Amino acid sequence: MINVLKIQNPYNRRKRKQAMIGDKMKTLVIVAHPDYHDSGTQGFLKRATEGLEEITWHYLPEQTEFNVAAEQQLLIEHDRIIFQFPMYWYSAPATLKKWEDKVLTRAFTFANEKGILKGKELGIVTTLGYPAKDFQAGATEGFSISEILVPYRALAHRAGMIFMTPLVVDQFDYMTPDQQTKLLIDYQQYLTAAFSFSFSVRQDWIIKQLKKMMNSNNQAQLQLVIDQLEQNKIDLNDLKDQIKMIRQAEEG
CATH class of the missing domain: 1.10.287 (Helix Hairpins)
Incomplete structure (x- = not known):
C-alpha cells in the first residue's frame, strides 16, 4: 500500500500559479448521490464534461469501503476539488460524509501539519428539489445556501484551501432548453475556468x-x-x- 503522507506534495508554487490562471489545471469531481444511476441531473452534468480536458469524474458508490491511499492520491494529483451532491436534509448524502471521515485524515488535511491540500481549490455543486429563492432569510427554508454549507467553508479554511462560490442547480427537471444550455456553460466554466469567474x-x-x-x-x-x-x-x-x-x- 502506498503511504501518501511520504509522497512529496506536487502542488508546488509553479502549479499553484498555473491553477490560478487556468493553465492545464486538473479538476476532480467527487460525486455522491444515492440514486446516481437514475438521476437525470447527474447524467446531464456527466455529459457536460465530455470533451473537457483534465477532468476526472469520480463517483462514490453506496456501501463501499474506500481505499484511503488511492483516494488521497487522487486529491494530490488534482488542483481543483469539487464535491457534487443533492441537498439531503440540509446536508450531503451519507456517502460523502463517510468518504470525508475516512480520507481526510488530520495529518493529511490540516494546513498546519502535512497540509497536502493547502493552496488547492474546493468547490461545491449542489442540486435542489426546491427553488433556490426559497433558501434565504424570511423565505420558506429560512436559511441561505451559504449558511447551510458553512461546514465545507470550515473544511477549506482548516486545510488552507481556496473556497469557491458554490454552484447551485435548482429544479433541473423544470428547466427549459435555454436554461439547460446556460447550466451546461456555467458548469463547464465552474470546472475549468480560472477562479474567481x-x-x-x-x-x-x-x-x-x-x-x-x-x-x-x-x-x-x-x-x-x-x-x-x-x-x-x-x-x-x-x-x-x-x-x-x-x-x-x-x-x-
Missing part, C-alpha cells in the same frame, strides 16, 4: 472553447463569433480605462 475570465473561456470547436464545416461562422467576442473584450477594457481616467480627473 470574472466577466473577463468567462469571456476568455468562451473564446477558447469556440476555437476548439472550429472545423471545416463551421469555421467561418465560429470565427465571426470569436472576432466579435474579442472585440467586445477590447471595447470593455477601453471603457474601464476611460472610467478610470474620469475618476482620476475628478479626484484631482
Whole structure:
C-alpha cells in the first residue's frame, strides 16, 4: 500500500500559479448521490464534461469501503476539488460524509501539519428539489445556501484551501432548453475556468472553447463569433480605462 503522507506534495508554487490562471489545471469531481444511476441531473452534468480536458469524474458508490491511499492520491494529483451532491436534509448524502471521515485524515488535511491540500481549490455543486429563492432569510427554508454549507467553508479554511462560490442547480427537471444550455456553460466554466469567474475570465473561456470547436464545416461562422467576442473584450477594457481616467480627473 502506498503511504501518501511520504509522497512529496506536487502542488508546488509553479502549479499553484498555473491553477490560478487556468493553465492545464486538473479538476476532480467527487460525486455522491444515492440514486446516481437514475438521476437525470447527474447524467446531464456527466455529459457536460465530455470533451473537457483534465477532468476526472469520480463517483462514490453506496456501501463501499474506500481505499484511503488511492483516494488521497487522487486529491494530490488534482488542483481543483469539487464535491457534487443533492441537498439531503440540509446536508450531503451519507456517502460523502463517510468518504470525508475516512480520507481526510488530520495529518493529511490540516494546513498546519502535512497540509497536502493547502493552496488547492474546493468547490461545491449542489442540486435542489426546491427553488433556490426559497433558501434565504424570511423565505420558506429560512436559511441561505451559504449558511447551510458553512461546514465545507470550515473544511477549506482548516486545510488552507481556496473556497469557491458554490454552484447551485435548482429544479433541473423544470428547466427549459435555454436554461439547460446556460447550466451546461456555467458548469463547464465552474470546472475549468480560472477562479474567481470574472466577466473577463468567462469571456476568455468562451473564446477558447469556440476555437476548439472550429472545423471545416463551421469555421467561418465560429470565427465571426470569436472576432466579435474579442472585440467586445477590447471595447470593455477601453471603457474601464476611460472610467478610470474620469475618476482620476475628478479626484484631482
